[in-house]
Every structure is written in structure tokens, then in C-alpha cells.
Amino acid sequence: MRLFTGLFLTLAGQALLAAAVPGGLLVWNMHSSYIAQLAARDSERLEAFAALAAEAARAGRPLELLMPELDMRDPQRLGGRVALVTPDGRPIAGPSTTAPPRVERPVVLNGQTVALARVVRPPQLTSEDRHYLATQYIGIAAIVLGLFVALLVAAYEIARRWARPQEELYRMSRDVVQGEDEVEFEERGPREIAGTIRNLKRIARQFSRVEAARRTWLVSIADELKRPTQELGDRLSLLAASQPPTDAELMTALEDDQRRLTRMAEDLSAVALADLGRLPVRFANVDPRALIHNAVWGNSKRALAMGVRLETSTLPEYTILVKWDGERIEQLFGALIENSLRYTPAGGRIVLGLEGSRDAWRLIIDDSAPGVDVGLAQRLFEPFYRMTEAREDMATASGLGLATARAIVEAHHGRIEAGRSPIGGLRIMVVLPASPPTA
Structure with missing residues (x-):
């Protein structure tokens, strides 16, 4: 008009x-x-x-x-x-x-x-x-x-x-552009416009085929990765129990590699399923404070080995019950901490917090300098996007962490944002409703 x-x-x-x-x-x-x-x-x-x-x-x-x-x-x-x-x-x-x-x-x-x-x-x-x-x-x-x-x-x-x-x-x-593959319009108007409409129809059909194949491949690759990584973990457990014992440093390195592969498979699966609109979430009553403490405990040993302090702040003093998928939220915290560890140098710190906001909760994770350009902040949520300032010992990370976080947040009907942290680095803020909206 x-x-x-x-x-x-x-x-x-x-x-x-x-x-x-x-x-x-x-x-x-x-x-x-x-x-x-x-x-x-x-x-x-x-x-x-x-x-x-x-x-x-x-x-x-x-x-x-x-x-x-x-x-x-x-x-x-x-x-x-x-x-x-x-x-x-x-x-x-x-x-x-x-x-x-x-x-x-x-x-x-x-x-x-x-x-x-x-x-x-x-x-x-x-x-x-x-x-x-x-x-x-x-x-x-x-x-x-x-x-x-x-x-x-x-x-x-x-x-x-x-x-x-x-x-x-x-x-x-x-x-x-929005991904519609079934576009039907009457070919009318000047010859050039009618020809452009025909070309767009062909592009839409080809894009649909390529996109469907891509999504299917991602899901298949993720599923194929899960099996060997799980089997690798089982064999490492057997190896750790064998006699004579395997070198402790070698076992630690192997376990770390296996953990990375497992997380990569889980992240790839979450991103692929979210792309298909089929990311499974099972809502149940959980305590977000407990989830944060579990995330800190589960990653503190690794953070300590990298010279980074993992802390909490602004946590409520009382028990909170929200209706979230606990496993997915733990995966969310793991992805956020993994991302912060990639860019936080030795001597830095990572701080997790939880704040109430009406019928929702804000999950905040801050890390130390170096920070991030605000203009590039939203690109962090793109799959496989990496900044050049990543630590050398994190070069093998998949680059799917924040993409996975966004998929989990969207499945919980929330939002995720990136910006400057008051302690000099990156701040990721996740806003999740206390319970999923009713249909």
C-alpha cells in the first residue's frame, strides 16, 4: 500500500x-x-x-x-x-x-x-x-x-x-526469507516481475529441500555422536578400574575429551531439534537455586584448573519452586558456563545470579574482561559463531553453547540477551516465566 x-x-x-x-x-x-x-x-x-x-x-x-x-x-x-x-x-x-x-x-x-x-x-x-x-x-x-x-x-x-x-x-x-516454502502467487504484472516471481518460487522450493535435508542431517549426526561417546565413557570407566591403573593425567585428559564430545552431541541435538520445532521439554516443579548450585559444583573443579573462580550472588535465601525442565535448565547453565570459560582468562571470575521479576525469574551470568562488542553481542547466539579472543585451551569447543542456550530458553517461552558485564566481560541474562503459558 x-x-x-x-x-x-x-x-x-x-x-x-x-x-x-x-x-x-x-x-x-x-x-x-x-x-x-x-x-x-x-x-x-x-x-x-x-x-x-x-x-x-x-x-x-x-x-x-x-x-x-x-x-x-x-x-x-x-x-x-x-x-x-x-x-x-x-x-x-x-x-x-x-x-x-x-x-x-x-x-x-x-x-x-x-x-x-x-x-x-x-x-x-x-x-x-x-x-x-x-x-x-x-x-x-x-x-x-x-x-x-x-x-x-x-x-x-x-x-x-x-x-x-x-x-x-x-x-x-x-x-x-522467513522460511515459508509453500509460496503461491499469481504471476501477473510486467514480464520482468512475473519472471522474478517464478524464480523466487524455484528458490523457495530449493531452499525448502536444502533446509529439510540440513535439519535431518543435524539430527542424524547428533544421534550418531551420542552412541559412540556414551560407549567411550563406559570403556573409560572400565579402563580406570583396570589393573595396573592407567596414568592419572592421561585418564583426566581422556575423560575431559569424552565430556566435551558428550556435551557437543547434546548441544548439537538440542539445536537441531529446536530448529525442527521438536525440542522435547518436560515441565516439572524444580528449585532454580538448587540448579545453580549443582551447575557451580559440577563445573568448579574444571574452572579451578583453569584459574577461574566460579561464584554465586543475588540468590534468594528461601526455596523457590518454578515449573521448568530441570535437565534442560542444567544443560542451559552448562552451556553458559562453558561459554564464559572460553573467554575468561586465568585470575578472572564467573558469577551466577538469580533475581525475581513479577511472574518470571532473571538468570544472570557475568564474567571478567575481556568484554564483547555490543554490536556483536547478538551474533553470539548463532550456531558455530566464535570470537577471536577465545582461550587457546578452549579452541576445540563446538561453538554451539549459546545457540543451545537460546534453543532451551525459547522452548521455555523466555528470552536471552547479551551485553556488557559490570565486572568487565560479558553478561548473559535469561528471563524465564515461572511456569509455561497455558494454551
């Missing part, structure tokens, strides 16, 4: 110019032509008056007596506008003025100029002149108005013809 309005207003403005400019030129030309016509008529009448004055001078009549006769005989044309002067410019009769004459004719007697007849004042329009001009101006106005209306109708039709397929094309492209 906005495209149609903008196009129509543009064409309407051009139509107004196309009608008004020629109309103005017609009025100007009409006015100029009529002024020229009056000047020619003054010239003819003054020529007759000069001849009459020459006959009067030949008969010996005083020239100054001719002016009252002229005023009486032709009061609407030359009356009060003609002056007689000597050849050297001295006044004989009629109005005197210092302005140059509009028209001038000599009064000739026996081949000599005895006087000059001059029109010294502009013509006065008579009632006939005014009626004639009014008729002409009304006719021109009618023509201009008719032309403008015709151009306005043409502008409306052109704007409608061009804007409608453009708006359809815009809506179709928007649907394609």
Missing part, C-alpha cells in the same frame, strides 16, 4: 506539472497576444487621428480643439490617452507625462511635421475586453482541469498496475 501511495503521489505531482505548466504558458501567451492586439489597435486609431489632425491643420483649425472631440468620439479607446506635442516636444493639448510614448504618429502638413500625436497612457480594458478575456481564461482553465483529471486517472492506473505486483513480490520474498 505504501508503494502504491508513493508511486501515485509521484505521478500525481508530475501530472499536476504536466497540466499546470502548459496552462500557465497558454494564459501568458493569451495575455501577451491580447496586449499586442490592443497595441496594434491603438496604432491604427492613432494613425487615423493623426490624419484627422493634419486635415484640421490644413483647414486652419487649432489643434488643441481636436482633443475634446477625440475624448467624446472615442472615450473607451483613445479618450484621455492621447497627447499632441510640437516636433521639439512642447505640449499642445492632452495629458502631459514624462514617460516615453507607447505609440507615436506624426501630423504632416505640406510635407512637414507640424505636431506629434502620442499615446501616453496604457489602454483601459472595456467591458467587452474583460468578457472576452474571462471567456478565454475559463476555457483554458477547463482544458487544464480536464487534462489534469485525465492524467490523474492515468497515474492511478499506472500506479495500481505497477505497485500491486511489486507488493506481491515483496510479500513473497518476505515469506521466503
